[in-house]
Each structure stands twice: as C-alpha cells, then as structure tokens.
Amino acid sequence: MVEPNNNNHHHHHQVVEIAAMETEVHRVAPPPRRSTLNKLKRRLKETFFPDDPLRQFSGQTCKVKLVLASQYIFPILEWGPRYNLKLLKSDIVSGLTIASLAIPQGISYAKLANLPPIVGLYSSFVPPLIYAVLGSSRDLAVGPVSIASLIMGSMLRQEVSPSKDPILFLQLAFSSTFFAGLFQSSLGFLRLGFIIDFLSKATLIGFMAGAAIIVSLQQLKSLLGIKNFTKKMGIVPVLSSVFHNTDEWSWQTILMGFCFLLFLLFTRHISMRKPKLFWISAGAPLLSVILSTLLVFAFKAQNHGISVIGKLQEGLNPPSWNMLHFHDNYLGLVMKTGLVTGIISLTEGIAVGRTFAALKNYQVDGNKEMIAIGVMNIVGSSTSCYITTGAFSRSAVNHNAGCKTAVSNIIMAVTVMVTLLFLMPLFQYTPNVVLGAIIVTAVIGLIDIPAACQIWKIDKFDFVVMLCAFLGVLFISVQEGLAIAVGISIFKILMQVTRPKTVMMGNIPGTDIYRDLHHYKDAAAVPGFVILGIEAPINFVNTTYLKERITRWIDDSESENDGAKKKSGLLKFVILDLSAVSAIDTSGVSFFKDLRMALEKKNLELVLVNPIGEVIEKLQQGDEAKELARPDAMFLTVGEAVTTLLSTIKTHSSAYV
Numbered sequence: 255m256v257e258p259n260n261n262n263h264h265h266h267h268q269v270v271e272i273a274a275m276e277t278e279v280h281r282v283a284p285p286p287r288r289s290t291l292n293k294l295k296r297r298l299k300e301t302f303f304p305d306d307p308l309r310q311f312s313g314q315t316c317k318v319k320l321v322l323a324s325q326y327i328f329p330i331l332e333w334g335p336r337y338n339l340k341l342l343k344s345d346i347v348s349g350l351t352i353a354s355l356a357i358p359q360g361i362s363y364a365k366l367a368n369l370p371p372i373v374g375l376y377s378s379f380v381p382p383l384i385y386a387v388l389g390s391s392r393d394l395a396v397g398p399v400s401i402a403s404l405i406m407g408s409m410l411r412q413e414v415s416p417s418k419d420p421i422l423f424l425q426l427a428f429s430s431t432f433f434a435g436l437f438q439s440s441l442g443f444l445r446l447g448f449i450i451d452f453l454s455k456a457t458l459i460g461f462m463a464g465a466a467i468i469v470s471l472q473q474l475k476s477l478l479g480i481k482n483f484t485k486k487m488g489i490v491p492v493l494s495s496v497f498h499n500t501d502e503w504s505w506q507t508i509l510m511g512f513c514f515l516l517f518l519l520f521t522r523h524i525s526m527r528k529p530k531l532f533w534i535s536a537g538a539p540l541l542s543v544i545l546s547t548l549l550v551f552a553f554k555a556q557n558h559g560i561s562v563i564g565k566l567q568e569g570l571n572p573p574s575w576n577m578l579h580f581h582d583n584y585l586g587l588v589m590k591t592g593l594v595t596g597i598i599s600l601t602e603g604i605a606v607g608r609t610f611a612a613l614k615n616y617q618v619d620g621n622k623e624m625i626a627i628g629v630m631n632i633v634g635s636s637t638s639c640y641i642t643t644g645a646f647s648r649s650a651v652n653h654n655a656g657c658k659t660a661v662s663n664i665i666m667a668v669t670v671m672v673t674l675l676f677l678m679p680l681f682q683y684t685p686n687v688v689l690g691a692i693i694v695t696a697v698i699g700l701i702d703i704p705a706a707c708q709i710w711k712i713d714k715f716d717f718v719v720m721l722c723a724f725l726g727v728l729f730i731s732v733q734e735g736l737a738i739a740v741g742i743s744i745f746k747i748l749m750q751v752t753r754p755k756t757v758m759m760g761n762i763p764g765t766d767i768y769r770d771l772h773h774y775k776d777a778a779a780v781p782g783f784v785i786l787g788i789e790a791p792i793n794f795v796n797t798t799y800l801k802e803r804i805t806r807w808i809d810d811s812e813s814e815n816d817g818a819k820k821k822s823g824l825l826k827f828v829i830l831d832l833s834a835v836s837a838i839d840t841s842g843v844s845f846f847k848d849l850r851m852a853l854e855k856k857n858l859e860l861v862l863v864n865p866i867g868e869v870i871e872k873l874q875q876g877d878e879a880k881e882l883a884r885p886d887a888m889f890l891t892v893g894e895a896v897t898t899l900l901s902t903i904k905t906h907s908s909a910y911v
Contacts, residue, residue: 329390329622333659341658348655349665351536352395352648356666357673358539359648359696361563361681362689363398366469367407368416369427369640371563371689372678374398376571377639379670381630382663388626390619392659393610394603395648395666396630400697401465402599402641404472405732406430409591413584425579426588432578432635433592438600439628442621450601456713457739458601459705460720464727464735466700468492469693476690477511479504479559489728504559510549511687514542518695532654539692546688547680561686568678570671575636594733596631599643603627606644610653647696719743754790756803759831759892766893768831780896782824782903784811787831794841801849804828808858826903828858829895832865842869843876850882862888863895 314322325332356378364374378397385396406427407416416423441447453461471492475483480502484495518538525535549555550562579588604623611618627643634642652662710717719742726735757770760777768785769777779785786807792800812825838845850860865873865888873882889895 326622328387330387330660337659337661342661344656344658345661346665348652348657349662350669351533351655352652352662353666353669354540355536355648355651356395356397356670358543358689358692359645360398360670361684362692362696363400363403364640365686365689366400366472366693367398367403367427367640368411369407369424370420371681372566373424373427373638373640375670375674376637377634377642379667379674380571380637380639381634381642382667384630384633385626386660386663386667388622388629389607389660389663390617390622390626391607391611391644392614392616393649393653393657394607394644394660394663395652396663397642397645397648397666398640399599399602399643399645400469400693401462401602401700402595402643404465404469405598406591406595406641408732409594410587413587422579425577426584426591427640428574428577428635428638429579429584429588430591430595431631431639431641433589434596434599434641435592435628435631435633435635437593437596437628438631439625441600442624442626442628445621447604447620447624450597450604452740452743453597453601453736454716454719454743455705456709456716456720457723457736457743458605459702459709460723460739461727461736462700463702463706464724465732466697468727468732469697471496473690473694476561476686477508477515477694478502479507479561479687486731488731506555506559507561507685507687510546510555510560510685511691514546514688515691515694518542518691519698522695522699529654532651536651536655539695542688542692543681543684547684550683550685555685563681563684563686563689565682566678568675570674571637571639573636574638578635594736595641596628598736599641600624600627602646603644606646606649610649613653647699715746719746748795751790751793752795753799754788754792754796756800756807757787757789758807759785759787761893761896766891766897768892768896779811782826783829783896783899784808784825784827785829785831785892785896787834789834791837792835792842792845793837793839797841797845800845801852804830804849805852808853808856825858827861827899828853829861829863829892831863831892832869833863835869836866838869838872840876843872846873846882847877860887861895861899863892864890 357375360374360378361371362374364371364377382396385394389396410416410423410426410430414423414426441449468489471489474480474492474496478496480496480499482495482499482502484491486492518535521535521538525532550560604618604620607618607623608620631639631641634640655662706717706720709720719739722742723735723739726738728735730738757772758779759768760771760774760779761768762774762777770787771777771779784807786804788800790796808825808828846860846862853860860882862873862882870888889898
C-alpha cells in the first residue's frame with residue numbers, strides 16, 4: 255500500500271522511458287457536434303428531471319399511460335388495488351397507536367404556536383387524509399410538529415399579540431399555512447427541490463438542538479406555573495423571566511409537572527433501550543393526560559393554582575377560507591412566516607420519509623412529497639389547520655408499530671375525528687403543566703449529541719456551521735440562527751468554488767500512476783515537468799486565483815532547482831490534469847489562452863490531460879488559433895503525456911547532437 259506524505263524527489267527516468275516504450279498513446283478525440291438546443295435540453299433535463307419521471311411512459315398505449323399518470327399523481331391508486339385484510343390489521347394497530355400520541359401532542363403543539371388547543375386536533379384530522387392519497391411514504395405520520403409550531407408562534411407574535419388579538423393571530427396562522435403550502439407545492443411542481451438541500455445536515459442538527467432547548471425552556475412557564483412570561487425566544491430573556499418571577503412559582507404545579515415529566519422520560523428511555531416496547535412511550539402521553547385530568551377533576555386542583563385547558567369546542571373542522579388574511583399590513587409577515595415554516599417542515603418531512611424508506615428498502619419521490627405536503631397545507635389552511643408535516647417521533651412509532659401503508663394515517667384521522675365529535679368535554683380539566691411535560695419529552699429527542707461528535711470528527715468547518723446554528727437559535731432567535739447557519743454554509747460552498755483546490759502531482763515508481771506529492775510518500779516529481787491537478791469547474795469567479803496559484807507553483811518548482819547551476823532551461827512542460835474539471839465558461843477559455851501565452855514567454859509548453867467533452871468543445875469554439883486543443887497538446891492520462899513528451903525531448907536532444 256502506498257503511504258501518504260510530503261516530500262520525496264527521487265528521479266526515475268528509466269521507469270518512465272520503459273513505460274513510454276510499452277504504452278500506446280491515446281489522443282483526446284473531440285466530442286461529436288450537438289446543436290445548442292440539444293445541449294440546452296440535456297442540461298435542463300439533468301437539472302430539473304434527474305429521476306426522469308417520464309421514462310415509464312415510453313412505448314405504452316394511451317390507456318396504460320393514463321393509468322400510470324393517475325398512479326403517479328395519486329400513489330394510493332398504485333397500492334390501493336393490492337390492499338388486503340392482513341395489511342389493514344397492521345395499519346389499524348399502528349393507526350390507533352399514533353393517534354394516542356397525536357391527540358396529546360396536537361393539543362400541546364398548538365399551545366406552543368400560541369393557538370387554541372383545538373386547532374392542534376383539527377390539524378391531526380384533515381392533513382393525514384390528504385397525505386394518504388397524495389404521499390409516497392408508507393411510514394410518514396402526518397400532523398403538527400414542535401419546531402414549525404415554535405417558529406410560526408414566535409414569528410407571528412413579534413407583530414401580533416395572541417392574547418390581545420386572538421382572532422387576528424389565528425387568521426395570520428392560517429394565512430401563513432396557506433403560503434407555506436403554496437411554496438411547498440410550487441417547489442414540487444417546478445422541480446426545485448434542490449433548494450431545501452441548502453439546509454445541510456450540520457445546519458439541521460445544530461438548529462434542531464437549539465430549538466429543542468428553547469422549546470424546553472419555554473415550557474418552564476407551564477412546569478413552574480408562571481403567568482407573566484417573556485414573549486422573546488432567546489435563552490437569556492427566558493431564564494431571566496423564570497428567575498425574576500419566583501414569587502409566581504406554584505409548588506402544586508411543580509410537583510405534578512416534574513412527576514409526569516420523570517414518568518414520560520422514563521417511558522422514553524425504556525422504548526429507546528428496547529424498541530419492541532415502543533408502545534410504552536407511545537401511550538405514555540395519553541395516559542399522562544388521562545391521569546392528570548382525573549387528578550385535577552377529583553381534587554378540584556384548578557382552584558389551587560393549577561391552570562387547565564378549559565372548555566374545548568366540539569365538532570369537526572369548521573371552514574376557514576374566509577379567515578385567510580391577505581391585507582397589505584400583514585402580507586409580508588405571513589409570506590415570510592410561510593416561507594420559513596414551509597422550508598423547515600418540508601425538510602423535516604422529506605428527511606423523515608427518506609429515513610424510513612431506506613429502512614424498508616423502497617423509494618420516496620422528493621418532488622411528489624413536496625406536492626403532497628404543500629397541497630395538504632393549502633387544504634389545511636381552509637379547514638382550520640395550521641402548518642403540518644411528517645413528524646419524526648410519530649413516524650418512528652408508526653414504523654415500530656408495524657404500519658404497512660398510508661392507511662395508518664387514515665385510521666389516525668378517524669380516531670381524531672371520533673375524539674373531536676364525542677370526547678372533547680373530557681379534556682376540559684387537562685392541566686397545562688402536563689402538556690408542557692409532553693412537549694419537553696418530544697423535543698428532547700431532537701438533541702443528537704452522537705451526530706454532533708461525528709461531525710466534529712469528519713469536518714471541523716461543518717461543526718462550526720452546526721455550532722453557529724445552535725448558538726444563533728439559543729442567543730438570538732430561531733429564524734436568525736437558521737439564517738446565520740445557512741449563510742455560513744453558502745459561504746463555504748462559495749469558498750470551494752472561488753478557491754478551487756490545486757495539487758502538485760508526481761509519479762509513483764514502477765507504475766504509470768500520478769498522485770498528489772503531499773499525500774503519497776513514494777510519489778516523486780518528474781524533472782522538467784510541473785504536473786498540476788485542478789479539482790473544480792473553472793469559471794469567472796476563480797480564474798484570477800488559478801492564474802496566480804499556477805504561477806506560484808511554477809516559480810516554486812523553478813526555485814527548487816539547483817541554485818548554483820541556474821538551470822533556467824530545466825523546466826519544459828506544465829501539465830494540467832483536468833479530470834475533475836466538470837465545466838468551463840468564457841472566462842475559463844480566456845484563462846487557458848492567457849496561461850498558454852504567459853508560459854510561452856517563459857519557454858514553457860502547456861499540456862492538457864483528460865478534459866471532458868464539454869471542456870474540449872468550448873476550448874475548440876473559443877480558440878481561433880487552435881493552439882489549446884491541438885492533438886499534441888492533449889492526452890488521455892498524465893502517464894501518456896509525460897512519456898510522449900519525454901520521448902520528444904530525447905529525440906530533439908539526439909538530433910541536436
């Protein structure tokens with residue numbers, strides 16, 4: 255095995271000369287000519303349709319095409335005809351299990367978004383039905399989620415008070431949900447899903463951990479029984495609110511809250527240690543709600559400082575399209591809130607769907623998921639629902655409970671429907687403190703310390719991005735923390751584009767292989783040659799840097815020659831390995847022209863190795879003198895270039911003698 259490291263300058267003419275005699279030189283052939291329209295079509299197809307959804311339609315009859323199109327738009331038509339009683343049994347079990355989790359979580363998350371608790375249940379009824387028809391994931395359990403609820407509540411509360419203007423706040427929440435759905439479905443229809451990829455794994459881990467801590471600290475209001483609590487989301491105002499209002503702490507609330515919190519965390523720990531006992535943690539929130547409600551009712555605890563939800567409205571979702579608010583005063587606010595919550599919930603939903611699809615070895619179509627989640631939120635905004643997506647905790651329970659299809663979502667929705675119609679009076683005495691404990695238990699799973707340690711080991715810059723997201727969310731606000739992390743991630747990408755990596759290459763003795771001198775201890779520089787590898791597209795943002803960097807490599811190589819002998823003519827060729835250069839633009843062509851002219855002044859020849867078809871094509875079109883793309887200046891491998899050029903030097907030397 256070749257050992258990596260820095261410096262070894264053994265010369266090995268014999269190996270290279272033997273390789274020259276044994277190797278047949280392969281010249282780089284120009285690619286076949288294609289029209290501009292064909293090139294544009296291919297580029298657009300690769301950008302927007304990498305999965306090529308139309309390939310299944312080729313060669314089919316009109317009737318089959320119609321069936322396939324219907325199945326593509328409505329995945330339920332694909333698996334629905336094969337559905338049977340055995341699958342239904344599994345889906346009923348998993349549906350009832352996630353319903354037991356969805357009901358208390360729905361109420362809790364609605365309060366987290368500063369909305370009436372009933373809206374959380376409405377949002378667990380209509381969206382799952384829409385998703386069951388349009389979604390492509392079998393495991394995704396749909397409903398409100400903690401992070402999107404927190405962001406929506408905090409962003410809207412900056413301009414409108416949920417306590418002073420509850421109707422307006424509700425209107426803005428539905429309007430934000432509408433815009434979130436519109437944005438999500440548009441991304442799916444326009445095949446622009448790559449936009450959500452700007453939220454890298456490191457960003458999301460830091461963001462989720464920060465948001466989980468903020469959400470947990472916010473629940474101290476409920477867990478301690480504080481009435482006057484800060485409206486800000488940063489860790490400093492939240493903690494100062496907690497300790498400046500110690501006179502409001504209620505020992506009854508604290509006792510009940512921490513007892514139930516310990517119970518919920520204990521059940522979560524059991525299910526994590528033994529996944530087969532998933533039903534313990536899945537049923538614990540509902541059991542906590544029932545027990546705490548009975549305790550409050552039996553001991554009249556609401557008269558002793560324990561705040562309760564109060565009376566909830568019975569009945570199914572009322573229509574809310576008349577509540578959508580598009581007035582100029584708040585249009586910017588609802589669009590911004592919809593955009594941020596839409597991106598976050600979309601990222602979470604697709605990530606969760608793909609995670610469980612990988613476990614069960616089936617495919618989830620990202621663009622179809624965006625359309626499904628988007629339509630689900632558009633319809634939801636008209637039926638008294640706020641932002642929903644695939645929830646990780648519920649989907650994990652759904653998966654562990656053995657769900658087979660999206661029918662588990664339908665079973666969950668039916669269970670919520672029965673609750674809305676007949677069981678709402680039972681929640682009247684449910685204490686807010688238990689809802690706080692349920693939220694803390696749910697979000698604590700978002701703090702992924704092993705993943706953070708893994709990021710530190712792999713990529714320190716990614717760890718900095720993660721830390722920025724985490725600290726930004728904690729000390730500034732949820733949306734600003736996210737924006738900072740995304741900004742740093744984009745800056746990292748720009749740095750990679752504007753400062754592409756260039757490496758000095760040398761020959762590994764006894765082979766025709768050339769590798770980075772700094773990574774391979776055995777690799778040795780070839781006298782008379784500067785061999786450089788460029789590892790990025792060459793375009794207008796990096797040509798100046800590349801010119802300066804290559805000039806410095808050449809100067810360094812010349813200065814490393816024996817200073818006493820001043821062998822000015824020792825260096826003959828500069829070879830650029832373009833294997834990793836995926837594209838060039840007009841500035842890239844000019845860069846090669848300018849570099850060739852600059853090297854000619856130093857009596858050096860520029861040689862290109864293994865440029866891809868698009869690069870050769872642009873060089874040919876932009877180089878009228880045909881100097882860059884001429885056959886003797888292009889080779890398929892560095893080995894062929896070196897051996898051929900060495901033989902020409904040898905021929906010229908013998909002719910001169």
